[in-house]
Amino acid sequence: MCGIVGYIGSREASAVVVGGLKKLEYRGYDSAGMAVLAQNGHIELRRDVGKLSNLQATLATSPLAGHIGIGHTRWATHGAPSERNAHPHVSMNGRVVVVHNGIVENFATLRDELEAEGVVFESDTDTEVIVQMIERYLEAGEALETAVRHTLQQLKGANAVVVMSQDRPDTLLCARLGNAGGITLGLGQDEMFIASDIPAILEYTRQMIFLENRQIARLTRHSYEITDLDGRSVLPEIHQISWDPVSAAKGEYKHFMQKEIHEQPQSLIDTVRGRVDFENGRVHLPEMNLTPELAQRVQKLIIIACGTSYYSGLAGKFMFESIARLPTEVAYASEFRYYDPIVDAGTAVLAITQSGETADTLAACELAKQKGATLWSIVNAVGSQATRISHGYIPMQAGPEIGVASTKAFTTSLVDQYMLACALGELRGTLSPQRLRQLVDDLAQLPYLAGQVLEHDEEYEALAGLFFKAKNFLYLGRGINYAVAREGALKLKEISYIHAEGYPAGEMKHGPIALIDETMPVVCLATQDGLYDKMISQIQQAKARDGIVLAVATEGDEAIRVEADHVLYVPATPPLLSPVVNTIPLQLFAYYVAVRLGADVDQPRNLAKSVTVE
Numbered sequence: 001m002c003g004i005v006g007y008i009g010s011r012e013a014s015a016v017v018v019g020g021l022k023k024l025e026y027r028g029y030d031s032a033g034m035a036v037l038a039q040n041g042h043i044e045l046r047r048d049v050g051k052l053s054n055l056q057a058t059l060a061t062s063p064l065a066g067h068i069g070i071g072h073t074r075w076a077t078h079g080a081p082s083e084r085n086a087h088p089h090v091s092m093n094g095r096v097v098v099v100h101n102g103i104v105e106n107f108a109t110l111r112d113e114l115e116a117e118g119v120v121f122e123s124d125t126d127t128e129v130i131v132q133m134i135e136r137y138l139e140a141g142e143a144l145e146t147a148v149r150h151t152l153q154q155l156k157g158a159n160a161v162v163v164m165s166q167d168r169p170d171t172l173l174c175a176r177l178g179n180a181g182g183i184t185l186g187l188g189q190d191e192m193f194i195a196s197d198i199p200a201i202l203e204y205t206r207q208m209i210f211l212e213n214r215q216i217a218r219l220t221r222h223s224y225e226i227t228d229l230d231g232r233s234v235l236p237e238i239h240q241i242s243w244d245p246v247s248a249a250k251g252e253y254k255h256f257m258q259k260e261i262h263e264q265p266q267s268l269i270d271t272v273r274g275r276v277d278f279e280n281g282r283v284h285l286p287e288m289n290l291t292p293e294l295a296q297r298v299q300k301l302i303i304i305a306c307g308t309s310y311y312s313g314l315a316g317k318f319m320f321e322s323i324a325r326l327p328t329e330v331a332y333a334s335e336f337r338y339y340d341p342i343v344d345a346g347t348a349v350l351a352i353t354q355s356g357e358t359a360d361t362l363a364a365c366e367l368a369k370q371k372g373a374t375l376w377s378i379v380n381a382v383g384s385q386a387t388r389i390s391h392g393y394i395p396m397q398a399g400p401e402i403g404v405a406s407t408k409a410f411t412t413s414l415v416d417q418y419m420l421a422c423a424l425g426e427l428r429g430t431l432s433p434q435r436l437r438q439l440v441d442d443l444a445q446l447p448y449l450a451g452q453v454l455e456h457d458e459e460y461e462a463l464a465g466l467f468f469k470a471k472n473f474l475y476l477g478r479g480i481n482y483a484v485a486r487e488g489a490l491k492l493k494e495i496s497y498i499h500a501e502g503y504p505a506g507e508m509k510h511g512p513i514a515l516i517d518e519t520m521p522v523v524c525l526a527t528q529d530g531l532y533d534k535m536i537s538q539i540q541q542a543k544a545r546d547g548i549v550l551a552v553a554t555e556g557d558e559a560i561r562v563e564a565d566h567v568l569y570v571p572a573t574p575p576l577l578s579p580v581v582n583t584i585p586l587q588l589f590a591y592y593v594a595v596r597l598g599a600d601v602d603q604p605r606n607l608a609k610s611v612t613v614e
Ligand code: F6R
Pocket: 306, 307, 308, 309, 310, 352, 353, 354, 355, 356, 357, 358, 361, 404, 405, 406, 407, 490, 494, 609, 610, 611
């Protein structure tokens, strides 16, 4: 949540910062702003409410020149989205400027103290206390680094900040406190970059450092130095990022979401590449650090996640129970801490998170560890906090996901869980070599099957044209495809703002059936698996109440045409992998409905890609 960019070097800072913010706009779009240290040694600022394009328009008529700058795109927490609440925030006497991501939990107390000392606040934000405190320390004669450290030591909550000061025109400082979203340092040749996420600076450098909790970095154009909050020097790990800058750009597609839906065959290939040994029928997950002893010690698995990642976990439960015979619960990470979960040394907790930064998920991870669980994670963002705190993890190979609505991270995380279930099943002795081989073989066709669905892209566009005016949708699925119904409904509601419910099909008659009439499209997951006949009878029940049925069905199933009003065919897929293939038509349908409605597909209202606040 909130995107941060900083630059120091010989380029025009505004070009680098605005270019970077453009790639981070998925993190928040309530307002945007940037500041540079101008040639005259003063801080100059531009800020605008709304999307980055407004700031770009301002900069076009009123440019900022300078070679050191910071910028921000905001998802509002404290203070309404307005120009005065937009970042960067400048201190009262104009010596310091700050951009910030997170929440200063004790900001009210700190603000009262500062006001009592005569500081006049200009905004309603919690951020402003940071910049005013730093300036107070500077005025008391402290050096910038010390002033920043003293300030950060007093902040409560998870916070990431970048600080620029006219007192030190050769320096940028940034820091991370807790899980407020990452701070990534990009190391260039005589230039340095700061960003909350890799894509913002990927076109300039692949060498990156991820700040850890309670670390401060001091950057000049030629050097970097990292210390902890007490000033002790830290030797960071430098990561070589393999992501391709082109894959972080929209290319020929109209929206990132559309591009990312179409990238799924490739991301599925990348997911199995190097991990699935098709020749010997084995799965290797090196970062999981699995041993036979650990796999056998685990008596219970709890999957924790939010949103789309939670729905991925709902499907994963079927994989872990069927393949590894491991009893599995799935919990909303945001609830996990509040129901006193039963977790002990025999429990493994698996966090699924695209961003690796979701505050609720990270807090649930910490609790699981405190209670003695083995913590595993499936994470897309390289170097994110979730991987660092886990005992073992699987790096998703989805590549950068920029569209706010998650697509390829969902399908790749399904395959990651499937592979983990296979690895655990083998180590726990729950799989015969024949079954393991079959499960592994089933993966080989998956990217191809996903690609086949995408070939029917224009059918979904046409179907969206028939349904985009509907006000409510019901999505029904059973067994593992119940997860797909939930995910399909979420995709529709978040990008088109149409109300949609995902429901277990068998539960329809216990309530939701009352909603069905001739205005209610009912999307039914009815591919041919063990529950096919049951789904047909749900379809018949919906039809008997005049519902309009759109069925996702297996290619060749002509009989279903008699039951459903519209059929979306997908290729036959082994049941445990069917959510991967069955989700794609629902992603495309949601996408085209939103496009027909003229909605902002990549940046839906009120949402942000990484939810780093509770
Ligand atoms: C929906 C969506 C969200 C995220 C959720 C968790 O399309 O993207 O529901 O899935 O906020 O995010 P991660 O996976 O980053 O923890």
